[in-house]
Amino acid sequence: xxxxxxxxxGSSGETATxxxxxxxxxxxxxxxxxxxxxxxxxxxxxxxxxASEVLQLxxxxxxxxxxxxxxxxxxxxxxxxxxxxxxxxxxxxxxxxEVPLTxxxxxxxxxxxxxxxxxxxVEANGQMRLPLDLEASGDKAPESWESEDAPRAVIPFxxxxxxxxxxxxxxxxxxxxxxxxxxxxxxxxLELDAALDWYRAALAAHxxxxxxxxxxxxxxxxxxxxxxxxxxxxxxxxxxPNLVEARASLGCVLAEEGQLELAVAAFExxxxxxxxxxxxxxxxxxxxxxxxxPGRAAEHWSRFxxxxxDSPWAQEARQRLQSDxxxxxx
Numbered sequence: 001x002x003x004x005x006x007x008x009x010g011s012s013g014e015t016a017t018x019x020x021x022x023x024x025x026x027x028x029x030x031x032x033x034x035x036x037x038x039x040x041x042x043x044x045x046x047x048x049x050x051a052s053e054v055l056q057l058x059x060x061x062x063x064x065x066x067x068x069x070x071x072x073x074x075x076x077x078x079x080x081x082x083x084x085x086x087x088x089x090x091x092x093x094x095x096x097x098e099v100p101l102t103x104x105x106x107x108x109x110x111x112x113x114x115x116x117x118x119x120x121x122v123e124a125n126g127q128m129r130l131p132l133d134l135e136a137s138g139d140k141a142p143e144s145w146e147s148e149d150a151p152r153a154v155i156p157f158x159x160x161x162x163x164x165x166x167x168x169x170x171x172x173x174x175x176x177x178x179x180x181x182x183x184x185x186x187x188x189x190l191e192l193d194a195a196l197d198w199y200r201a202a203l204a205a206h207x208x209x210x211x212x213x214x215x216x217x218x219x220x221x222x223x224x225x226x227x228x229x230x231x232x233x234x235x236x237x238x239x240x241p242n243l244v245e246a247r248a249s250l251g252c253v254l255a256e257e258g259q260l261e262l263a264v265a266a267f268e269x270x271x272x273x274x275x276x277x278x279x280x281x282x283x284x285x286x287x288x289x290x291x292x293x294p295g296r297a298a299e300h301w302s303r304f305x306x307x308x309x310d311s312p313w314a315q316e317a318r319q320r321l322q323s324d325x326x327x328x329x330x
Contacts, residue, residue: 021310022051022059024245026279030312031065032072037218041184042071045081047088055244055274056211079111081188087113176206180215192223210240217249226253244273248280255287263287278307285320294324 025043029036042048043058048067050058060068074084106113174182183198199216203209217232233250236243251266267284270277285300301317301324308314 021308022061023065024057024059024279027311028060028065028068032068034072034075035222037187037222038072038075039068040215040218041081041188042068044184045085047071047081047084054276055242056240057245057274057277074108074113077108077111079108079113080185082185083111084113174205176202176209176212179205180212183215187219192219195219196223208235208239210236210243210246213239214243214246214249217246221249221253226257229253230257242273244270244277247273248277248283251280251287252283255283255290260287260291264291276307278304278311281307282313282317285317289320289324298324 023031025039026036028039032039039048043050048060048064048071051061051064052059071084075081079087108114179198179202183195183202186192186195186198196216196219199212199219202212203216213232213236217229217236220226220229220232230250230253233246233253236246237250240246247266247270251263251270254260254263254266264284264287267280267287270280271284274280281300281304285297285304288294288297288300298321301321304317305314305321
C-alpha cells in the first residue's frame with residue numbers, strides 16, 4: 001500500500017472563501033514522482049518552507065508545491081541537497097532575504113546555480129559575468145520556468161551545510177545534528193546502508209530520539225525491511241506519542257504485513273490526534289474494505305473526499321463508494 005497525503009485546510013472567517021489545498025510530504029512526493037524521503041530532506045534542510053505544521057507534520061501550500069517542483073528539477077540535474085544549501089547560503093549573502101523565484105531568477109548550469117541580476121550573471125562563489133561573457137561561452141539567456149499564473153515559489157536560504165566539516169565515518173564522536181546530516185547525505189547519494197549506520201550511530205552516541213527513530217524507520221521502510229521499520233515506528237511513538245506521522249506510517253506497515261486490525265487501531269489513533277489527516281482516512285478506508293467492512297469504510301471514503309475533493313486519490317474514493325453502495329444499508 002503506497003502512502004499518500006492530501007490534507008486540506010480552509011479559512012475559518014465569515015466570508016466565503018475557496019479552501020486552500022495543502023499537501024503533506026507524501027502528497028508532494030506522489031505529485032512529483034519522487035521519494036517522500038527527498039521531500040522530508042528538503043524540509044529538514046530548510047530548502048522547502050511549510051505553510052503550517054500539525055503535530056510535527058508539515059503541510060505545504062501551492063507556493064511550496066512550486067518550490068518543490070523547482071527543487072526536483074535541480075535535483076534531477078545532479079545538484080545535491082548539501083550543494084544547494086551551500087550555494088543558496090552564498091547567494092543569500094548578496095540578497096540577505098527570502099525571495100520569490102518570480103523575483104529572483106535562478107537557473108542551473110550543470111551543478112551550479114546562477115542568479116541573473118539585471119545584465120549580470122552571478123554565481124554562488126561570487127563570480128560575476130556580463131552578457132558578453134555569456135555570448136562568448138555560448139550560454140543561452142535564462143528562460144522562465146514558471147508561467148505568469150503559476151504560484152510564487154519561495155526558496156529560503158538555509159544555514160550552511162556541515163557536510164564538509166564532518167569526518168568520513170561514523171566512528172568519530174560528533175554532535176547529533178552532524179551525524180543525522182551525514183545520514184541524510186548518504187540517503188541523497190542512495191548509499192542506504194551507510195545511512196543506516198549513521199542513524200544507528202547517532203542513536204548509540206546520543207541516546208534515543210523520537211525524530212531520529214522515525215527517520216530510521218522511514219529508511220528501513222524504504223529498503224523493504226518492514227519488521228525493523230515497524231519496531232522503529234513503535235519506538236518513535238514511545239518516545240513521542242504526538243508524532244502523528246509515525247503513527248500513520250506504522251498503520252501502513254501493519255497493513256502491508258497483513259495485520260489489518262492493528263493497522264486500523266493505528267490509523268484510528270492518528271485520527272484521534274488529527275481528525276483532518278486526509279491520507280489516514282484514505283488508508284483506513286482501504287484497510288476496512290480489506291476487512292470487508294464497507295459501512296465503516298464508506299464513512300472514511302466520504303470524509304476523505306470532504307477533505308481532499310481534488311486530490312489524485314479522489315477518483316478511487318468515489319469508485320470505492322460506488323462499488324460499496326450495493327452492500328450498504330442506508
